[in-house]
Amino acid sequence: MRTEIATLGEFGLIKHLTEGIKLENESSKYGVGDDAAVLSYPADKQVLVTTDLLMEGVHFDLTYTPLKHLGYKSAVVNFSDIYAMNGTPKQITASLALSKRFSVEDMDEFYSGLRLACQQYKVDIVGGDTTSSLTGFAISITCIGEADKDKVVYRNGAKDTDLICVSGDLGAAYMGLQLLEREKAVFKGEQDAQPDFSGKEYLLERQLKPEARKDIIEKLSAANIVPTSMMDISDGLSSELLHICTQSKAGCRVYEEHIPIDYQ
CATH class of the missing domain: 3.30.1330.10 (PurM-like, N-terminal domain)
Known part of the structure; x- marks a missing residue:
């Protein structure tokens, strides 16, 4: 209807x-x-x-x-x-x-x-x-x-000695998008093609139905912790870190081996 x-x-x-x-x-x-x-x-x-x-x-x-x-x-x-x-x-x-x-x-x-x-x-x-x-x-x-x-936590409060923390793993939403785009391209080339998403449900969910980190705010409050600076990283870790550094007038050092990448 x-x-x-x-x-x-x-x-x-x-x-x-x-x-x-x-x-x-x-x-x-x-x-x-x-x-x-x-x-x-x-x-x-x-x-x-x-x-x-x-x-x-x-x-x-x-x-x-x-x-x-x-x-x-x-x-x-x-x-x-x-x-x-x-x-x-x-x-x-x-x-x-x-x-x-x-x-x-x-x-x-x-x-x-x-x-x-x-x-x-x-x-x-x-x-x-x-x-x-x-x-x-x-x-x-x-x-x-x-x-x-x-x-209230702003982007401009980071200090030189602060520790950079990421609340979750990175990359799954982006990979979900790449998976969807791949299957879209296959479908355009072959109308009878069926999408192959087997075993990739987590990646699709992170792209199509993400969740906000309410749990992190609740845990910080329960532990009586107020971060010096904070922002979400929906646009990616590097760009958001740059925003914090620019507004806080500080630099940062990121240890690549410690970045929590989702390797699905």
């Missing part, structure tokens, strides 16, 4: 997608349904805001990216930015630009992933927008979070 988005219209689609959304966080006073969301944060908290824009053909390829996975990933990449500031994500707004090739059922799939991510990480959907696009699918997610005022 395929329902044209035009049959619902912009406001009908928003109502359809956000129906049944409940607010769970105390700081979420009012969400979808008015001109703006209403938020209220305690005086001892710092409010954190981040935005990510994802463009079809640049950040994702719908040839091999399920819309449910895309919805999940779109939310999680924003949560990761809040965790990287030593904060906790609390709310998101989701704005979408859609071409005519997308149906209401397609958006149901996307939103099912978005809502699943929000349920997993206890984040409220408090607003957003939809509009038409002539070129494809564009996704803009804004995430709002909170952190203790004296525990």
Whole structure:
């Protein structure tokens, strides 16, 4: 079944997608349904805001990216930015630009992933927008979070004697992307070809359905540790280290043999 988005219209689609959304966080006073969301944060908290824009053909390829996975990933990449500031994500707004090739059922799939991510990480959907696009699918997610005022971690706090730590292994998401691109090329050359992903489920999950490192922030808090500097490394270790070094006005030494590479 395929329902044209035009049959619902912009406001009908928003109502359809956000129906049944409940607010769970105390700081979420009012969400979808008015001109703006209403938020209220305690005086001892710092409010954190981040935005990510994802463009079809640049950040994702719908040839091999399920819309449910895309919805999940779109939310999680924003949560990761809040965790990287030593904060906790609390709310998101989701704005979408859609071409005519997308149906209401397609958006149901996307939103099912978005809502699943929000349920997993206890984040409220408090607003957003939809509009038409002539070129494809564009996704803009804004995430709002909170952190203790004296525990916000910036990129510019690294010191010369600090130890560089990576919270997980590296390379799996990139290899997952290469695997998907390889199978896409095979499929283009031979329409009857079936993708061969046997034994590569972990790599695919890291690319298509990544997770934000909420567990690291919780462990740091439990150990009463506040890092001097921190950021997520979704763009790669070397580029992110360069950002920290530049903003902290410091250099770094990396021991290649100690980099936690995933060798799958």
